[in-house]
Amino acid sequence: MRAVVAEQFRKPMELMDVPVPEIGADDILVRPSACGICRTDWHVWNGDWVWGGLKLPLPITLGHEIGGVVDRVGANVKRLKPGMRVCVPFNFGDGDCPYCRKGLSNLCDNPAWGFTTPGSGGFAQLAKVPNADFNCIELPANVTEKDAAALGCRYMTSFRAVRTRSEVQGGETVVVVGAGGVGRSAVEIASALGALVVAIDTKDSALEAAKAVGANHAINSSGLTPEEVRESLDTLIGSRGADVAIDAMGGQNSTLTALHTLAKGGRLCVAGLTTQDDKGAITLPVDLMVFREWSLVGTLGNPHADYPELLRLVDSGKLQPGRLITEEVALADVQGVFDRLPTFETEGFVVVTDFN
Structure with a gap:
């Protein structure tokens, strides 16, 4: 099969012929129809997050936002059949640890990640899903494989951030710092829940895109201190501040900017x-x-147990992750997209849809 292979950190990946991943009795192979190119893929290829214990085995095929069709199943797999359309969450769990048993598979004691598990990368014609009855999710009728690729990491992360961790309620004011993939997803979700949403970014194009998916206001924070951003927010909505702030970027400046937007008693996620x-x-x-x-x-x-609610909202049309897709590319284009990520030259979700 054809796959994009990373052999060294920060060295160009190559599209090449590789063996089809072997599956065990509890595993399946999925044939991706769509796979998002997430900044997380770029980060681990860049050698980031080793300080958090993340180790990337090389060589490896990346790609962890997969929507596709079940191709073959192991002997013990009961719930999934060839031909089923599925979403593959990036955070695999063992299904048996205390966290998995109480519905928090994202905190599994024995986790595996789609971007660190050999054979499971979506930048390939086939991808392995371990412990598949637990780790693979069937798609409802009105949710496409491209929707699944859009929600496989960034969107579902934002869903948990807004819905569960921040507990956003209708009528609250929500600030989202960073209007990339995670940020735009958070904007759409918070808006759908009835919040007044303010997007903050350094790029006007990103802010316009955030307004297109539900942001009521936008602030260009280029050159501004966190305190100056707060002054701009006060001008827009009054001096009380935001009930909730979502830091969709991470790092000193974005976290402090998000924190300073909060009202007294405010929640930062x-x-x-x-x-x-x-x-x-x-x-x-x-x-x-x-x-x-x-x-x-x-x-x-996002824990697997929370996917039914997320997929119901997508199936009903209340949430539309697919509309955040701005560019569709082929496997041969993956490295070119990686080359654009350090300077934030991509907009929205870039998704591989041509696997030839």
């Missing part, structure tokens, strides 16, 4: 990870957090 600049550690104004009773939570992916 961090959905983005840091880069080589911060290496996992930032400085927070703890005294202000005490004086203003700000709370801060992190969010990681």
